Amino acid sequence: MTETSAAITKYWDGAAASFDDEPDHGLRADHVRAAWTSLLHGWVPSHSVDVLDVGCGTGSLSLPLAAAGHRMTGVDLSARMIDQARAKFAAAGLEGNFLVGDAAAPPTGDRQYDVVLSRHLVWTLPDPDVALREWAKRLRPGGTLILIEGRWREAGQSDVPYVAGAGALPWNGGVSAADLAAHVRPLVAELRVESLSDDPNLWGGPVTDERYALIAKAIG
Numbered sequence: 001m002t003e004t005s006a007a008i009t010k011y012w013d014g015a016a017a018s019f020d021d022e023p024d025h026g027l028r029a030d031h032v033r034a035a036w037t038s039l040l041h042g043w044v045p046s047h048s049v050d051v052l053d054v055g056c057g058t059g060s061l062s063l064p065l066a067a068a069g070h071r072m073t074g075v076d077l078s079a080r081m082i083d084q085a086r087a088k089f090a091a092a093g094l095e096g097n098f099l100v101g102d103a104a105a106p107p108t109g110d111r112q113y114d115v116v117l118s119r120h121l122v123w124t125l126p127d128p129d130v131a132l133r134e135w136a137k138r139l140r141p142g143g144t145l146i147l148i149e150g151r152w153r154e155a156g157q158s159d160v161p162y163v164a165g166a167g168a169l170p171w172n173g174g175v176s177a178a179d180l181a182a183h184v185r186p187l188v189a190e191l192r193v194e195s196l197s198d199d200p201n202l203w204g205g206p207v208t209d210e211r212y213a214l215i216a217k218a219i220g
């Protein structure tokens with residue numbers, strides 16, 4: 001593990017206990033949970049499928065998908081985040097497979113998935129292109145890649161760095177939909193972008209920065 005990756009892991013281990021206090025993380029309010037559940041149902045098949053949630057955090061999006069009957073595998077660099085995800089699933093009486101590991105090389109062997117999902121992760125990857133290529137390979141033919149990302153207004157304007165070395169992360173502070181689409185397009189059969197900036201229910205209040213989902217279909 002590089003020094004930057006170790007610092008990132010430590011940062012998220014430290015954030016894990018209070019991560020779900022944010023409205024769009026814990027999805028504790030009915031209207032926020034309903035907004036995310038409705039979006040996910042629009043992107044994921046209605047029958048039970050295998051879903052890989054990379055950089056799953058506390059399992060915020062894995063949980064509603066498991067509740068809808070999907071078979072969830074979550075991978076996160078932070079063991080404390082994985083602890084939280086496992087505890088949430090146990091409390092909800094749901095099954096999920098949660099693994100500590102690098103999203104750029106998910107420790108799931110040669111398994112493939114119907115859906116690979118990631119929210120708010122690519123900005124903190126040292127080499128996002130390596131991860132994107134890996135995720136495309138983990139999809140079954142015709143599978144769906146769902147990347148929920150943004151370019152956050154405050155990004156890069158704070159004097160407080162995220163972690164030492166964060167300045168070298170290619171997408172530190174977020175990535176625009178146009179830039180992300182340019183990197184994903186060669187890896188997939190087709191893609192579309194949906195803006196998520198206009199629905200305050202998703203975020204627990206209005207937002208003014210660029211937030212979106214990139215939905216791509218695997219080749220084959």
Ligand SMILES: C[S@@+](CC[C@H](N)C(=O)[O-])C[C@H]1O[C@@H](n2cnc3c(N)ncnc32)[C@H](O)[C@@H]1O
Pocket residue numbers: 008009012013024025054055056057058059060061075076077078081101102103104118119120121124125
């Ligand atoms: C902003 S949080 C998002 C968590 C979750 N996807 C969500 O939307 O609630 C970023 C997550 O990515 C994880 N992470 C950062 N770098 C990672 C990497 N290289 N591999 C796996 N997880 C990583 C962090 O530990 C953290 O849980």
